[in-house]
Amino acid sequence: MAPEGPGVLYRFVGPRVIAKRDDGIARGTPIASPEDVLRWVTSNTEGHQSQGEVTVTFVVNEAGTLLIADRHSEHVACAGNQPVRAAGEMCFVVRDTSVTVTRISNQSTGYCPEPECWVGVVAALREAGLEPTEGFDPRCEFRRCPECRAINLLKHDVFECVICSAELPREYNCQAP
Ligand SMILES: [Zn+2]
Incomplete structure (x- = not known):
């Protein structure tokens, strides 16, 4: 439902x-x-x-x-x-x-x-x-790092984890199990 x-x-x-x-x-x-x-x-x-x-x-x-x-x-x-x-x-x-x-x-x-x-x-x-x-304002986009699982707030469309530098996915993934 x-x-x-x-x-x-x-x-x-x-x-x-x-x-x-x-x-x-x-x-x-x-x-x-x-x-x-x-x-x-x-x-x-x-x-x-x-x-x-x-x-x-x-x-x-x-x-x-x-x-x-x-x-x-x-x-x-x-x-x-x-x-x-x-x-x-x-x-x-x-x-x-x-x-x-x-x-x-x-x-x-x-x-x-x-x-x-x-x-x-x-x-x-x-x-x-x-x-x-x-x-x-601000309009935030979040991604979870596939490597270290950290939540990232995307800044200036840089798809790189601030913790481990792994590449972040283009698609939203924070609610995935
Ligand atoms: Zn990471």
Whole structure:
């Protein structure tokens, strides 16, 4: 049975030691409206930071809901160790009662989501009454090294492992068993 919702599901592929710390309870706060963002910012940042730009860790869960957490949180904790439709970092600018999304990336070495997971981000933001940006910034591409198994974030289309210098595959391979 195909899972509902846009895009594909990404399971956690980072170090097991990080996943094990988690008890399966999502630490991320579900965002269903701009007011949810305002509430989160008020209760999770110092007073002087409640106006201006705030960067958070985010995932889009299987149900298609946006979950946000402190930017120092692991994506796997934000998601409660569950598969996700998207993961990365998001910036909000909060002014009085208005919330604007100013930057979204798919930078998550825990889930290694492909740039195509953008559809899931757009759907989750629209569902919450928030306007998405033009696209991922940065737009990350991940590969797993076939030799040393390290997760690589591709930079400038260089297909070479930063750990062992082995050649990295052209095709996405991070979710392969
Ligand atoms: Zn390697």
